[in-house]
Amino acid sequence: MNSFPFGSGRPDPESFPNRGLAEAAMRILPELGDELALYPGNLGFEPMRRLMSQRFEKREGVPLPPEQIALTTGSMQAVTLMAQAFVDSPGDVILMEEFSYSGTIGAYKQEGAELVGIPLDENGMRMDALEKTIDELGNAGRKPKFIYALVTYQNPTGSIMPIDRRLDLLDIAGRHQIPVVEDHCYADTVYEDCHEPALYTLEHECPVVHIESLSKILGPGVRMGYLAAPQPLLNEILKFRRDGGASTLSAAIVYEYFREQLWDHVGNINTIVKEKRDLMFHMLADSPDVFEWFSKPKGGLFIWVKLTDGVDRSALSSLAESRNIDYASGSAFHVRGEDVPFIRLAFGYSSLDQIREGIPLLADCVRQCRIAS
Numbered sequence: 001m002n003s004f005p006f007g008s009g010r011p012d013p014e015s016f017p018n019r020g021l022a023e024a025a026m027r028i029l030p031e032l033g034d035e036l037a038l039y040p041g042n043l044g045f046e047p048m049r050r051l052m053s054q055r056f057e058k059r060e061g062v063p064l065p066p067e068q069i070a071l072t073t074g075s076m077q078a079v080t081l082m083a084q085a086f087v088d089s090p091g092d093v094i095l096m097e098e099f100s101y102s103g104t105i106g107a108y109k110q111e112g113a114e115l116v117g118i119p120l121d122e123n124g125m126r127m128d129a130l131e132k133t134i135d136e137l138g139n140a141g142r143k144p145k146f147i148y149a150l151v152t153y154q155n156p157t158g159s160i161m162p163i164d165r166r167l168d169l170l171d172i173a174g175r176h177q178i179p180v181v182e183d184h185c186y187a188d189t190v191y192e193d194c195h196e197p198a199l200y201t202l203e204h205e206c207p208v209v210h211i212e213s214l215s216k217i218l219g220p221g222v223r224m225g226y227l228a229a230p231q232p233l234l235n236e237i238l239k240f241r242r243d244g245g246a247s248t249l250s251a252a253i254v255y256e257y258f259r260e261q262l263w264d265h266v267g268n269i270n271t272i273v274k275e276k277r278d279l280m281f282h283m284l285a286d287s288p289d290v291f292e293w294f295s296k297p298k299g300g301l302f303i304w305v306k307l308t309d310g311v312d313r314s315a316l317s318s319l320a321e322s323r324n325i326d327y328a329s330g331s332a333f334h335v336r337g338e339d340v341p342f343i344r345l346a347f348g349y350s351s352l353d354q355i356r357e358g359i360p361l362l363a364d365c366v367r368q369c370r371i372a373s
């Protein structure tokens with residue numbers, strides 16, 4: 001039976017440059033000297049940090065000194081380090097979009113934080129709700145440890161926050177002196193021209209930590225991510241790091257491949273994934289009786305789909321699984337795990353044929369799981 005992998009946020013597998021990386025490894029490993037006999041240290045392989053600094057400057061038009069970058073094992077290590085560094089006691093509050101990345105929700109709960117969700121709309125986290133929540137917490141004598149924000153191609157909703165709201169976010173955080181953690185891991189997965197500047201590049205009076213990843217433009221198997229923060233904040237965070245540093249082997253090979261190929265690769269993978277996004281929308285639109293969507297994301301890897309009223313979500317999950325259709329349930333992305341009438345469909349990893357065949361099959365499953373009224 002065919003399978004339909006619409007569950008997890010992985011990039012296009014065909015564009016993974018196996019051969020290019022193998023050739024890069026052959027070129028660079030003999031040149032590394034004794035680097036692989038050493039621990040990488042807190043910041044990691046310097047040429048890779050320089051390359052990521054250039055990546056940032058090309059996209060954002062603002063320099064990011066390599067000394068402010070620390071390579072991590074995927075961006076998830078950076079995300080987790082934030083809670084390890086900022087959460088002191090169980091029940092310390094972290095603010096985040098009401099719907100956010102399931103991995104972050106799990107990690108922060110495990111670190112003992114209490115997650116407080118801020119409602120969001122198609123422009124991201126709502127600032128009226130943020131201000132109100134901070135005030136209410138303040139009245140109860142509680143100050144959030146940080147705001148975790150996915151302002152660019154939000155996971156799961158795909159929203160991108162416009163500049164005015166970004167400035168408002170930094171203004172609110174600055175007035176209350178609450179650090180902001182900007183998880184920017186989808187920043188280069190772009191299908192339409194819609195750039196908004198990273199929070200890190202805007203004037204701010206609160207600490208801002210910026211997180212990026214290579215998982216979404218290359219592959220999660222390489223486990224490369226990084227965080228950026230100015231000193232002394234960077235060292236404060238890195239005190240919690242206990243792994244000896246991010247793999248020099250991975251960093252060196254990826255660096256050698258990307259130093260000439262980065263933007264060609266990004267352009268190529270985005271062209272491929274854009275076609276998949278467009279096709280998935282086209283197929284969803286063929287079943288307006290069962291699917292609605294939150295927005296048409298201009299970047300990222302997901303469509304946040306609202307199921308029309310009266311669908312038995314537990315029956316849907318079993319029926320879809322029996323037909324090898326994988327999707328992510330909305331509850332996984334709700335800060336309190338509420339069972340919401342949404343599913344998240346990822347379009348990066350599946351082939352065009354899987355999308356063409358799988359979305360009508362999923363629509364059929366939804367129809368079969370309607371609760372008779």
Ligand SMILES: Cc1ncc(COP(=O)(O)O)c(C=O)c1O
Nearest residue numbers: 074075076101155213215220225
């Ligand atoms: C918002 C967000 N942050 C972080 C991650 C972790 O990615 P990685 O550790 O592979 O860089 C993901 C993965 O899906 C994500 O969606």
